[in-house]
Amino acid sequence: MLISVYVPFLVTAALTVLAPRPARTLAPRPAAWALACAALVTAAGWMGSLALLAFTGLAQIPEVAAEGRWSVSALRAEDPVSLAVAAVSALALAAGVVSLAVAAVRQARRVAWARRECARLPGDTELAVLDDDMPQAFALPGTPGRIVVSRGMLRCLGDGEREALLAHERAHLRGRHHLFQTVWRLTAAVNPLLRPLADAGGFVLERWADEEAAARIGSRTVVARAVGQSALASADASRPAVLSATGGAVPQRVRALLAPPPPRRTLPFVAGALLLTVCCASLANAASDSHRMVETAQRAECLAQAGAADAPRDDRPSHGPRICCEHHHHGEREGHG
Template sequence: MLVSVYIPFVVTAVLAVLGPRLARRLPPRPAAWALACAALVTAAGWAGALGLLAFTGLAQVPQVAAEGRWSVAALRAADPVYRVVAFGSALVLAVGIVSLLVAGVRQARHLVWARRECAHLPGETELAVVDDDAPLAFALPGAPGRIVVSRGMLRCLGNDEREALLAHERAHLRGRHHLFQTVWRLTAALNPLLRPLAVAGDFVLERWADEEAAERVGDRRVVAHAVGRAALASAGKRRPVALAVTGGAVPQRVRALLAPPPARRSLPLVTGGLLLAVCCTSLANAASDSDHMLDSAQWAQCAAGTDDSPLEQPRIPVSCCDGREHQESGEHRP
């Protein structure tokens, strides 16, 4: 356990560094799914490893050991986790759980706000055009979701570019991209090392919508022009708290749209899958070792309790006058 329990931390750090780079080498849709799965697995591994370290150190406290009926000495010999490591792990885990709850409440409020906005928007169709000179275009998740476009944005684009913009926002709603964002925000709240995955995920979602818009319109250059013009028109304006066509790194998105469609590559997926498999296997191994360790400590405590009980007086050999040895109990017979 002493080695395997730390492997999820190493895997998390490696994915935080390599994850965004690997995601850019994949088509955006599988990249989004890969990042979401990686975030969930590594966040669970992170929390599980912290919990095992915290519990192993807490189990060495004499009062806790007395309640659990296991031997502290045997536990320390099997897995000597320093108390400072155990209490530090407990503190980090507690802070992460509190941060996760706060992020969960924030995400729930955002979804409630989005649904209320959808209900208050004019019209009953998917598209809602608002009378605003500020260039705005974004998708609001709901049941169903709505696409919000201002008249100021429509005046900035041509007919083909308007079609590309609407196809982009429809792709956000059809793919339920807000759920991917929720996963990344919650896992990053639990484990701050996963924030690079959340940033890369937002870019991948915009690329996913760009590619679907390009397939719908049939011209990648039209989508690139629509993205560029929308970003230039809304430069310096307050960004809406929703999925918008101007989100992500716009220059990289335009460059990708002007290039051929991304090719399917299996190496990044295989590499990420191997890392996640190592994380899950090491955590399962650490949990199994911890269970066996506690069983051994309980058996050691039971054996120590048996050794402390009074024993019968052993029978000792004595020599008699005729030279024969008799097995007698401690008293000499005349």
């Protein structure tokens, strides 16, 4: 367990450093899925490794050992993790759980706010036009979602740019991009090291909507113009925390739209999948080693109890602890069978 339990930490660090930059240049739709999967797997691996390390410390507390019926000395001999590492892991695990709960409540409030805003908007069609001179445009997820555009934004754009803007926001709703945002926010709350993945994911979602809009209206140049003009028009406007055509790094998005569509390369995705597989396999191996370690400590405690019971009265057979040990070995045989 000493090595395998730390592998998820290394995989998380590697993906945090290596994944964001190439994700911005790959085809945005598969890149978004890859970043979401990477965030979920590494966050789970991070929490699992912290839990296993924390357990090695808690298991050495005499009261916990008595409840679990294992030998503290045997456990310490089997596991070389120091109590300091176990204590730090326990604190990090507790902080991650609390942070996750807070982020989940905030996300639930965002969803509730979006649903209330959808219900308040005039009309019952997908598009809602606000009688507001302040240029703004965004998508509100819901059942169904709504596209919100102000008259001030519509006056800043030509007919082609308006169509591109609406196609962009419609792509956000059709792709359920708010769910991707939820995954990245929650995983970044569990592990702050995953924030670069969340930042890259936000840019990739905007690129995904850009590419969908370009494919729908048939002109990458028009979409680039719409993105640039809407961003300039709304530069001084306050933006709600929702998906918007003016979000992300606008100059990079415009450059990507003025270039040919990104190639569909498989090597980065294969490399990422291999790293995630190593993360899962290492965590499973560490969990298996932890289970074996506990079984060994339980067997040692059982044998110690049997010896302690037999020592004072050698002339009388003692069955209690032996039955415990025999029952333990019987369970092992059934497990192997």
